[in-house]
Amino acid sequence: MIESQKSSTENHQPKLKVCGLTDLNQIRELVALKIDFLGFIFYNKSPRYVLNHLSLSEISNINHSGKVGVFVNEDLEKIIKISEEASLNFIQLHGDENEDFILKLRKKLKPEVEIIKVIRIGNQESEARTKIEKVFDSAQTDNHQPSTINYLLFDTDSKAFGGTGKTFDWNILNEIKIPIPYFLSGGISLENVEELKNFVKVNMFENKTLTKLNIPFALDINSKFEIEPGIKDVKKISKFKSLIMNES
Numbered sequence: 001m002i003e004s005q006k007s008s009t010e011n012h013q014p015k016l017k018v019c020g021l022t023d024l025n026q027i028r029e030l031v032a033l034k035i036d037f038l039g040f041i042f043y044n045k046s047p048r049y050v051l052n053h054l055s056l057s058e059i060s061n062i063n064h065s066g067k068v069g070v071f072v073n074e075d076l077e078k079i080i081k082i083s084e085e086a087s088l089n090f091i092q093l094h095g096d097e098n099e100d101f102i103l104k105l106r107k108k109l110k111p112e113v114e115i116i117k118v119i120r121i122g123n124q125e126s127e128a129r130t131k132i133e134k135v136f137d138s139a140q141t142d143n144h145q146p147s148t149i150n151y152l153l154f155d156t157d158s159k160a161f162g163g164t165g166k167t168f169d170w171n172i173l174n175e176i177k178i179p180i181p182y183f184l185s186g187g188i189s190l191e192n193v194e195e196l197k198n199f200v201k202v203n204m205f206e207n208k209t210l211t212k213l214n215i216p217f218a219l220d221i222n223s224k225f226e227i228e229p230g231i232k233d234v235k236k237i238s239k240f241k242s243l244i245m246n247e248s
């Protein structure tokens with residue numbers, strides 16, 4: 001984890017990821033707003049499929065250290081190629097990628113590129129727990145580096161994989177030991193800011209030590225801040241950022 005990311009966890013102030021970007025002017029505005037992570041969808045069934053709008057070299061030329069490529073059950077060599085040609089900093093695996101695949105990917109990716117593994121949450125706490133344990137049992141066995149997966153991202157389960165605008169019951173996460181920093185995702189909007197702040201507060205209050213804190217490392221927003229798929233409402237994002245960072 002890089003230094004700036006550590007200090008954010010220690011301050012209990014979640015970082016912000018805006019996902020599903022397709023427009024260079026909007027990306028410039030979001031960079032000026034100091035958005036921490038910029039998400040690009042490389043899944044051609046998504047209405048936010050970035051390669052319908054931007055080339056890999058245009059993405060590569062965006063000067064930002066939080067460029068996240070989102071992939072769903074993609075071919076490993078294709079992920080490597082895109083990661084290098086678009087100069088991505090993070091790979092978000094949003095499908096059913098298994099431990100073997102993630103390990104192979106880790107070995108082929110540049111060491112500085114970090115992996116975010118998505119866990120899609122349904123209605124059952126026990127199911128969520130099993131999914132987390134499965135990811136970690138496998139990632140930590142044999143001589144695997146503990147850093148195979150750098151972050152988790154919890155999103156709402158759906159056949160579309162992501163970008164649904166639907167929330168899951170965040171309280172499911174309260175009872176689960178989450179061993180690494182995580183992104184909270186799925187239907188986050190201006191309408192649930194108070195609920196979100198409450199969730200973060202409850203977690204800070206109920207856990208005594210920093211290592212046990214279950215608060216999100218970052219919040220991931222997408223379809224609830226759009227005018228149409230891939231076109232963001234930057235004013236709305238700016239308002240959300242102020243509210244969540246207690247700036248207003």
Ligand SMILES: O=C(O)c1ccccc1NCC(=O)[C@H](O)[C@H](O)COP(=O)(O)O
Binds near residue numbers: 048094163221
């Ligand atoms: O956004 C998409 O179209 C998408 C499609 C397939 C897989 C992932 C996708 N998005 C990835 C994200 O990280 C989204 O931000 C996340 O699913 C939350 O989206 P939303 O519920 O719309 O806030």
